[in-house]
Every structure is written in C-alpha cells, then in structure tokens.
Amino acid sequence: MTQYRKAISYFTKAYTIDPENIHNLNRRAITYYIIKEYDKVLSDLDKIIQLDPLNSSAYYLKSLTYYTKNDINNAKISFKKCAELLNPDNILAKIQSFHLEYLLNKNSSKDLNNILTKITKINQILNNRNIYESNLLHFVKCKIYIELKKYSETKLALNNIQNLAFISYFIQDHPDFRSYLYEVYVIYQKNFTYIGIVNKNDNELINVDEVGKYMYMYKEHGVYFVSNLTNLNGDLRQFKESDISSLSGKVISSKNENLCLDLPLINSKYNTYYICKMNVKKILSKDCFIKFIDRNYQEDYMLKHEDVSKLEGLGWIEYRISIRTSKLSIEINSIEMQIEYIRHDYYVNTITYIPDMSFMSYLLPDYHKFFSNVPETFKDKYFSRKEMENLLDLKYILNNL
Structure with missing residues (x-):
C-alpha cells in the first residue's frame, strides 16, 4: 500500500507540472481506485472528461467506480455514456463494455446469455489473433458462466x-x-498424492474445494504450489502460512530461519525454464543466498546478496531460473521470504512483477493496457535526478498502472 501512496505523489507532481496530461490523471485515478479512495477517483475522472469529453475509458472507470460504491444508478448512467462513445473497431473497448454489462446485469440470466452471444461473435472475428484480447474475452465468459453456474x-x-x-x-x-x-480430477488422485497435492494420510479429511484448486492448476497449467510439500514432509508445516495476496492463499515462508525445499518429480515441457513465484521481504545477512539445485546432476544456480538485494521489497514476482531439471531443490539462507509456486514456461523475462490481486476489486486483469500513449513518466520534465532514482524503485507498480 505504501508503494501505491508513493505512486500517487509522483503522479500528483506530474499533474501539477502538466495539468492537461490526461495520462497522468488516468494513472492516479486507477491508483486511487486500488487503495479504495473512490471519491478521488471520480474527481480525477471528471477532470479527464472535462479535458477530453469523448474519453470512453474515463466513463468506463467512472461506471466501475460507482458500481464498486454500490451506486448502481450512476453506474448505469456512466455505462450508457461509455457505450455511446464506444469505437466499434476497438476490441478492448468492447471488452470493457461487456465487462460492465455483465456487472450491471448479474441477476438476469437472459441478459447474461445475450452478452455471451455478443462475445462469441467477437471471438469469431478475433480468432485468437491477439492473445491478450482473447484472454480477456475468455475471462469475461468465465465470469458469466460462473454466475450462471455452468461450471x-x-x-x-x-x-x-x-x-x-x-x-x-x-x-x-x-x-x-x-x-x-x-x-473432474479425482480420477488422478493417485498421481496427485505422489506429489503432495492430496495428503497421503487417508485419515485426514480432504478439503474438496481446496484440493480441487490445486489439482486444476497443476493438471491444466503446470503450476505446483509449494505449500503442498507439507503433505509430503510434516516438518515443513511450521513454515506454511496464509497470504491473501497470493494466488492460492497459502505459501511457504522462510521466516527467520534457513530453509531447504526438495520438490517432487513434477511434469515439465521440453526446453522450458523453471519459474518461481516468490516475495523477498527482508535480507537478514550479507551472507544470504537463494540456491536452486539440480538434484540429478548436483549443479546449482545461486542468487547471492547482490542479486537478492535487487528483489528485496518488490513484492510478489515470478523469477526465471536458468536451470532445467526434473528434480529441483531450493535452499534459502538468511532471507525472510515467501514462495508460492513453481511452474514451467518458455521465453519469459527474468523478473515479472505480479500485482497484488487483493487490491484489484472489479478492475480487469492487466487493466493498464487499456490506456495507450502513456507519457514517459521518468523524464526530467517531471522529476529531478534524485527523484527519478526513487521512482525507479516503483517501476514495477508504475508500469502496471
């Protein structure tokens, strides 16, 4: 939350210098939305609309904000204006419209099915040519199917x-x-038990909806939640904790102790990297390290103090590990950090920032991509050299606003 407050201060300074730059106002409005200061969101959006009366994205966020405040009447008024300004050739704008329409008609199965029909037509036109837009369309479809209980x-x-x-x-x-x-996935229970997704102790009652989540993510997306290791090694239970900002809600935390995690043999695709989702909270010693060990060939990939210090305080990130093995161990020394999952992927960035989902409310995923032509916030026009150095510490948040 502190980082978002800092982001607001930077956007406020940029606005003071350049009050007609709607892009800075957009970012500040979104940040206010994330920290739940909705009246300030609406104030910034009114400024944007005054500068650009045809800005459909401003009306979209305005409708979303009113909806979040449970002011449905004003949400519908803003939605109507957003729909009037909609560019029929802008797929992202249409997806925004579908999303608002879904939120405002959640109690009407007829309206929800009508939205699905419109989404299907767009999908046929799009034909998966744009992965991001396709993901968003499927996302809204999922929302509607969930509402209709079509699992x-x-x-x-x-x-x-x-x-x-x-x-x-x-x-x-x-x-x-x-x-x-x-x-759906209980038929694979034996395999899931082998890697700890299902507890091997038959005397323990299975939490069906919890296990179903882990089964699905592993089977369909290759995500292995490290907290499942506690079903294979009871000694690790002291390191398991809840975290509402994580994907699964459960993580393994090194706390103030050294920790070694031996992952089971998990499925991988040929020529892929390991991706580790982690949150480096605090370095406890300059002798700290995070070591990723290939148990097959006894090779390792180590992040030492200089490397780890670049990750400290970033929050949840995905880190690409330059090691390929079927048997991976992770050793942590003198670092207070959390690990949520391991997965495989092909060509990804070394570090990928993961936004805190608990702050997002009704915002669509990757919402920042809806706002184009973002100004170069890091330019001297807005900030001094010293301020720019501080600003770079916030780049993972600012780049996602």
Whole structure:
C-alpha cells in the first residue's frame, strides 16, 4: 500500500507540472481506485472528461467506480455514456463494455446469455489473433458462466486463458466451482498424492474445494504450489502460512530461519525454464543466498546478496531460473521470504512483477493496457535526478498502472 501512496505523489507532481496530461490523471485515478479512495477517483475522472469529453475509458472507470460504491444508478448512467462513445473497431473497448454489462446485469440470466452471444461473435472475428484480447474475452465468459453456474463451460473457457494473473481472479473465489474441479480430477488422485497435492494420510479429511484448486492448476497449467510439500514432509508445516495476496492463499515462508525445499518429480515441457513465484521481504545477512539445485546432476544456480538485494521489497514476482531439471531443490539462507509456486514456461523475462490481486476489486486483469500513449513518466520534465532514482524503485507498480 505504501508503494501505491508513493505512486500517487509522483503522479500528483506530474499533474501539477502538466495539468492537461490526461495520462497522468488516468494513472492516479486507477491508483486511487486500488487503495479504495473512490471519491478521488471520480474527481480525477471528471477532470479527464472535462479535458477530453469523448474519453470512453474515463466513463468506463467512472461506471466501475460507482458500481464498486454500490451506486448502481450512476453506474448505469456512466455505462450508457461509455457505450455511446464506444469505437466499434476497438476490441478492448468492447471488452470493457461487456465487462460492465455483465456487472450491471448479474441477476438476469437472459441478459447474461445475450452478452455471451455478443462475445462469441467477437471471438469469431478475433480468432485468437491477439492473445491478450482473447484472454480477456475468455475471462469475461468465465465470469458469466460462473454466475450462471455452468461450471463445465467455465472450465473450458478458463483452459483457454494463458495468463495466470487472469486465472487468479477465479481460483480464490467460488468454492462450488472448485468442488466441481475436484470431481473432474479425482480420477488422478493417485498421481496427485505422489506429489503432495492430496495428503497421503487417508485419515485426514480432504478439503474438496481446496484440493480441487490445486489439482486444476497443476493438471491444466503446470503450476505446483509449494505449500503442498507439507503433505509430503510434516516438518515443513511450521513454515506454511496464509497470504491473501497470493494466488492460492497459502505459501511457504522462510521466516527467520534457513530453509531447504526438495520438490517432487513434477511434469515439465521440453526446453522450458523453471519459474518461481516468490516475495523477498527482508535480507537478514550479507551472507544470504537463494540456491536452486539440480538434484540429478548436483549443479546449482545461486542468487547471492547482490542479486537478492535487487528483489528485496518488490513484492510478489515470478523469477526465471536458468536451470532445467526434473528434480529441483531450493535452499534459502538468511532471507525472510515467501514462495508460492513453481511452474514451467518458455521465453519469459527474468523478473515479472505480479500485482497484488487483493487490491484489484472489479478492475480487469492487466487493466493498464487499456490506456495507450502513456507519457514517459521518468523524464526530467517531471522529476529531478534524485527523484527519478526513487521512482525507479516503483517501476514495477508504475508500469502496471
């Protein structure tokens, strides 16, 4: 939350210098939305609309803000204006419209099915040519199917989403859907028990909706939640803790102790990297390290103090590990940090910032992509050299606003 406050101060200074730059106002409005200061969101959006009366994105966020405030009447008024200004050739704008329409008609199965029909037509035009737009369309479809309790259709749409940030909006909520997933994947229970997703102790009652979530993510998206290791090694239970900002809600935390995690043999695709989702909270010693060990060939990839210091305080990130193995261990020394999952992927950035989903409310995933032509916020026009150095510490948040 502190980082978002800092981001607001930078956008405020930029606005003072350049009050007609609607892009800075957009970012500040979104940041205010994230920290739930909705009246300030509406104030900034009014400024944007005054400068650019045809800005449909401003009306979209205005409708969303009123909806979040449970002011449905004003939400519908803003939605109507947003729809009037909609560019029929702008797919992203149409997706925004579908999303608002879904929120405002959640109690009408007829209206929800009508939205699905419109989405299907757009999907046929798009034909998966744009992965991001396709992901968003499937995301809205999932929302509608969940509302209609069509869980098999929800699963099919969710399988077509290729971005974990999108999937995370579903995986924490909707226990009935997670229970459905358990029923689908229970036939693989023996395999899931081998890697700890299902507890090998038959005397323990299975939490069906919790296990269903882990089964689905591993089977369909290759995500192995490290907290499942506690089902294989009871000594690790002291390191397991809840975290509402994580994808699964459960993480392994090194706390103030050294920690070694031996991952089971998990499925991988040929020529892929390991991706580790982690949150480096505090370095406890200059002798700290994070070591990723290939147990097959006794090779390792180590992050030492200089490397780890670049990750400290960033919050949740995905870190690409330059090691390929079927048997991975992770050793942590003198670092207070959390690990949530390991997965495989092909060509990804070394570090990928993961926004805190608990702050997003009704915002669409990757919402920052809806606002084009973002100014170069780091330019001297807005900030002194010293301020720019501080600003770079916030780049992972600012780049996602």
